[in-house]
Amino acid sequence: MKWNLLGKKGIALLSLVLMALIPEAALMAWSEHPLISRPVISSLPEVSDAKTVPVESFDAFIRAEGKRVERLLSEEEAWAKANFQWYPPLPASLTFRADGSPDDVRRFCNAIRMNPTVHFPLYLQLVPGEENKGMPLLPPSGISFLRDTSDWSAAAIVGLKAGEMVRPLDVAASATDDPDLLGLDIGLFEDNDTDFGKTYGFGRQPFGNPNLEYGSQAPFHMGFYHESQIIYYFAGFLKKTYPEYRIHLYKRLAQLAFETGHPYWGWRFTGWGLHYLADLAQPYHANALPGVSTPQALWINTMDMIGVHGPKADAVQLVSNRHTALEKFVQIILKRAYQKGETSHPILAVLRSTAEASPYEDTVPRQVVARMAHAKAEETDRILEECMPRKFVSDPGFELGTSGERGQIVEKMLVEKGKPAIDRQTLWVRELLIPFAANGKSYVRAILKR
Numbered sequence: 001m002k003w004n005l006l007g008k009k010g011i012a013l014l015s016l017v018l019m020a021l022i023p024e025a026a027l028m029a030w031s032e033h034p035l036i037s038r039p040v041i042s043s044l045p046e047v048s049d050a051k052t053v054p055v056e057s058f059d060a061f062i063r064a065e066g067k068r069v070e071r072l073l074s075e076e077e078a079w080a081k082a083n084f085q086w087y088p089p090l091p092a093s094l095t096f097r098a099d100g101s102p103d104d105v106r107r108f109c110n111a112i113r114m115n116p117t118v119h120f121p122l123y124l125q126l127v128p129g130e131e132n133k134g135m136p137l138l139p140p141s142g143i144s145f146l147r148d149t150s151d152w153s154a155a156a157i158v159g160l161k162a163g164e165m166v167r168p169l170d171v172a173a174s175a176t177d178d179p180d181l182l183g184l185d186i187g188l189f190e191d192n193d194t195d196f197g198k199t200y201g202f203g204r205q206p207f208g209n210p211n212l213e214y215g216s217q218a219p220f221h222m223g224f225y226h227e228s229q230i231i232y233y234f235a236g237f238l239k240k241t242y243p244e245y246r247i248h249l250y251k252r253l254a255q256l257a258f259e260t261g262h263p264y265w266g267w268r269f270t271g272w273g274l275h276y277l278a279d280l281a282q283p284y285h286a287n288a289l290p291g292v293s294t295p296q297a298l299w300i301n302t303m304d305m306i307g308v309h310g311p312k313a314d315a316v317q318l319v320s321n322r323h324t325a326l327e328k329f330v331q332i333i334l335k336r337a338y339q340k341g342e343t344s345h346p347i348l349a350v351l352r353s354t355a356e357a358s359p360y361e362d363t364v365p366r367q368v369v370a371r372m373a374h375a376k377a378e379e380t381d382r383i384l385e386e387c388m389p390r391k392f393v394s395d396p397g398f399e400l401g402t403s404g405e406r407g408q409i410v411e412k413m414l415v416e417k418g419k420p421a422i423d424r425q426t427l428w429v430r431e432l433l434i435p436f437a438a439n440g441k442s443y444v445r446a447i448l449k450r
Helices: 003-020 034-042 058-083 104-111 168-175 178-183 215-221 229-234 243-259 263-279 294-305 310-340 346-352 364-375 377-387 390-394 404-416 419-448
Strands: 123-126 156-159
Touching: 034 168, 034 263, 034 310, 034 346, 034 419, 058 104, 058 243, 123 168, 168 263, 178 215, 178 263, 215 243, 215 263, 229 294, 243 263, 243 364, 243 419, 263 364, 263 419, 294 310, 310 346, 310 377, 310 390, 310 404, 310 419, 346 419, 364 377, 364 419, 377 390, 377 419, 390 404, 404 419
Parallel strands: none
Antiparallel strands: 123 156
């Protein structure tokens, strides 16, 4: 069948179906990024052995280096235009012009098209079992504008003050959660009901639910670079993703901060870039339809066109539940491994491994990390179906994302599928994280130029 025989109406409807299949309830690839990023960073002697650095406010950094940041952002705009087919140029009115005033921070946020309500709090996020050493504990709501911070309800977050001395490892690892916890990429599209989203030039949100709090960050945290041509034919919007843009931008900002004597922000920007690299290692962030073949998507579209909406609703729910199941499983088993001091845990061991990829290049996020995650998506979906409790991953009438049972996922796996299922799922997660472990190290070394 020639694709254009569907007609414009059929193509438009199929596009809507494909858009709806992007999981909406689990748009964070990994809950609590420090759980996976800390062992990766700590395996580098240039990080783990680095001297402590003074905490610095973002205002102080921008006041000191505004003109250099101005030049860097101009170069980054030119680089993005030259390298990304779908990159929407920055509106000229948002070009960063530093004048040393307090407004420079907001101008910076506007110029990189970040949510400008972020206040860049000074804090550390500890991993389980790590002592807070008398530092004041903060609730997640104390540093984030997000309405729902339940994913960090058990996280130990401690406040910092400018001038305090902190370890680079702690800064970089904590910062890997900033994009999610602080909401850096939320509300950036014109249909997100934000004043800044209407001016940023990204247009309407290409996929994900613009009405959900986390839904609007999806195009910045997912990279669908390796779909089939037929999927792209019907759903060209899947190409409109921006994690590479963020990874490159934060790499350059980190280098600038280090070169100009602002190591705290050098390490923090490094953590920001690592966040997006880790996201691309998650199969549900690199494959639009894990477990749903192209023929299935076409059939779902046909049923939806004739008024049978059940297949689409079921497919959306199952994809979302499996995404959530993988995310919660990793979060829970790693928190327990940290708490028990299980340094030889298979996942922690591979993340901490000294194995490293080739020197980092700007093609790595797309051509290495996302490609490998996309290739493993079908197997990931199958293993989840076989290892997880049936209700969690095979019942379209169940919503895992809002269920309190998701916190009991390991116990329910043990009862229903037994310890071999937990072990099998653990080893597969280990496999999924190998590309991030190796290329995350290379990314840090590229920033440090070593």
